[in-house]
Every structure is written in structure tokens, then in C-alpha cells.
Amino acid sequence: AIRRGATLVLDDAPIHLRVKEIVVEGRLLAGGAACPVESPVTISFVAEKSESGFNNGLNVREAGVADLHGARRSVVWTRLKATADAGAEVVVLQDAVDWGSGDELVFATSIWRDTIENENEVRFVRARARSNATVLSLDRPLNFRHYGGHEYQSEVALVTRSILLRGGLTASAHLAGYGGHTWAVGRRATYRMVGVRAHRMGQRNVMARYPFHFHMMYEGGIGNYLQQCAVTNSYFRGYTIHGTNRTLVRKNVAYNTTGHTYYLEDGAEMLNTIEFNIAIKVNILGDPASGGAQDGETFDESDEAILPADHAASGFYLSNAHNWVRGNAASGGWAGYSFPVFDTSLKLSAHLGVVP
Incomplete structure (x- = not known):
């Protein structure tokens, strides 16, 4: 005490x-x-x-x-700027971030009812592009498609603290x-x-x-x-x-x-x-x-x-x-x-x- x-x-x-x-x-x-x-x-x-x-x-x-x-981090969650298809190892975000190698991310599902089909995914950052802080490469490919069109976009959240x-x-x-x-x-x-x-x-x-x-x-x-x-x-x-x-x-x-x-x-x-x-x-x-x-x-x-x-x-x-x-x-x-x-x-x- x-x-x-x-x-x-x-x-x-x-x-x-x-x-x-x-x-x-x-x-x-x-x-x-x-x-x-x-x-x-x-x-x-x-x-x-x-x-x-x-x-x-x-x-x-x-x-x-x-x-x-x-x-403190510049951004703790954002959205995809473009759709990330299954198999993607590089993603583009709406906001520039200070996330770096080893940081843990969550990609939100873009389908309905994730309790039935869980397409939320956890990945780690491999690197952030030097010339564009909205572009990240991941430690391994995504298993599912995460939509990033004009109607709505999947969220991406940083959980490392x-x-x-x-x-x-x-x-x-x-x-x-x-x-x-x-x-x-x-x-x-x-x-x-x-x-x-x-x-x-x-x-x-x-x-x-x-x-x-x-x-x-x-x-x-x-x-x-x-x-x-x-x-x-x-x-x-x-x-x-x-x-x-x-x-x-x-x-x-x-x-x-x-x-x-x-x-x-x-x-x-x-x-x-x-x-x-x-x-x-x-x-x-x-x-x-x-x-x-x-x-x-x-x-x-x-x-x-x-x-x-x-x-x-x-x-x-x-x-x-x-x-x-x-x-x-x-x-x-x-x-x-x-x-x-x-x-x-x-x-x-x-x-x-x-x-x-």
C-alpha cells in the first residue's frame, strides 16, 4: 500500500x-x-x-x-485510405502516423456481425515508409479484405503503449x-x-x-x-x-x-x-x-x-x-x-x- x-x-x-x-x-x-x-x-x-x-x-x-x-502518439486510430485486400502486406491510411517497427495494430472488420465471422485482425508494423507516413508495411499478410471505399472505411487502431x-x-x-x-x-x-x-x-x-x-x-x-x-x-x-x-x-x-x-x-x-x-x-x-x-x-x-x-x-x-x-x-x-x-x-x- x-x-x-x-x-x-x-x-x-x-x-x-x-x-x-x-x-x-x-x-x-x-x-x-x-x-x-x-x-x-x-x-x-x-x-x-x-x-x-x-x-x-x-x-x-x-x-x-x-x-x-x-x-503520447500523434494518432491512436485512423481509417484505411484504400481497400486492403486479403494477402496485402502494405496498407495506406488516411492520416500520417508515427507508428513504427514492432507496434501492434488492430484492423477492424468491414463485414457485418463479427461475432459470427470474426475478420478483425492483429498485425505488427514492419516499417513505415520514409517518404509517406500514411504507408505501412506489415509483419505478415492480412487474412481478410478490409474495405476502404468512399462509403465507409475499416478502422485501424494502435494498441501498443x-x-x-x-x-x-x-x-x-x-x-x-x-x-x-x-x-x-x-x-x-x-x-x-x-x-x-x-x-x-x-x-x-x-x-x-x-x-x-x-x-x-x-x-x-x-x-x-x-x-x-x-x-x-x-x-x-x-x-x-x-x-x-x-x-x-x-x-x-x-x-x-x-x-x-x-x-x-x-x-x-x-x-x-x-x-x-x-x-x-x-x-x-x-x-x-x-x-x-x-x-x-x-x-x-x-x-x-x-x-x-x-x-x-x-x-x-x-x-x-x-x-x-x-x-x-x-x-x-x-x-x-x-x-x-x-x-x-x-x-x-x-x-x-x-x-x-
């Missing part, structure tokens, strides 16, 4: 921490807005589900501070969907992350165990942010705003997540800025909802889906319209965007009586 008054600073050097839980009541610092960490820093969450004494999380509480600033949080390291943890998680709890906590990747994080179908999570911060969300982060192969959700107002979630990537990915939990969340993010390949929990519109069969809370709405998991679950939402993209899921209608705010926010 990092107790009140204490500070742990992670140097800009290759570092690997193995933890079962981190409690932050003091300060946890890695880089800063003006001096981001360029070296690879990894925090592995290694507790097993059977270890009840640890929650396998980064827990920022009271007046604790978690400031993790990894390397200099700071890596990872879980699900053992076969038993992976089978149980038991990864690490991070959250900031309460009005006084500080939770600022840039250039951080969460891989195999979240805990499947467990409330409040998500890769990134603002939790009941109320107006304390001001000045807190998630920017240029990445969530990959998540066991539960991606970016959760719960009972928190005025945060910034900007230019983030999510790939292969389970449950709603960018998630406003109770319907009381307001004045948050959610912009220029992308969700690729969103997986439902349990059996899929059916029906030609969002009024199909009814689901109740169950062991397979503690939130019934995850039977119809979406890229963006926006339970309150009083937020700034723009420039985002969704590929996959039961729906790209879900707009649930509540009479009043729910659960931990029910006492607020907010009408979304």
Missing part, C-alpha cells in the same frame, strides 16, 4: 512489478504531462480468483493520486476471466492516465471490476482523465464512468472486450466528455438479445449476466444524454451505441433522483 503522505515514483526505465493489489492513499506517479514515460513499464496483477484476501486491483481511494503518463497493466497470466485466471482492475473511488481521488494499456483486465461479470473506472467521484471528476489508453482482450468492459461528472475520456482504443465497453453506469453521470474513442469487437455475455429493434426479449439479472443489458452489449452505453459525445466509432457488438431510457438514476445513484 502507498499510505497517505507517501509517494512511489516509477522511473523512466524498464520496470516490471508483480502485484496482487495496490492501495493508493498517497501518490503513485509514472511520468507527467510534460515528461511522459517512454520506457516499457509493466504492472502484472497476479492474484488468483481463489485468493479472497486480494482484489487484484489498483485501488485509488481517499485523497490518493494515480498519475500514469505513458508516451509504453505503460502496460496486465492480468489473466495463468491458465486458471484466464479461464475464470479473472484479470486485474483499476479504479478511483470518491470525491477526493485523482485518477489521470495517458498512454496506458490494460490487457486481459477486468473480472468477468463482477460489478466494479473493470479495466478503467471512475467510481462515485461525483463532481470530483473535474481534472481527471483517460487519454490515449488501450483496452485489449478485456474480461469485463473497458472504460466505466459511474456516479461521476465532468471527466474526460478522449482518444482511447478498445479491442475484444466483453460487456458494454464505454459505459455510463447509473444514468446519473453528466457533463463528461467522451470523444474520438473507438470500440472494436464487443462480445455479449450469455445469450444474445433478439428482436428487430431494442425491444426484444426480457432478461433478468443472472449468474451469467449481472447486468441484463450485457446480453445486448454495445460499444457505447450512454445512459444519460447530458454529456458531450462526439467523434467516436464502434465496430461490433449487439449494437454500436445503446441509449437506455430510465425514469430515474439507478442503484448507487438512486438517491440522487437524476432524470437522465
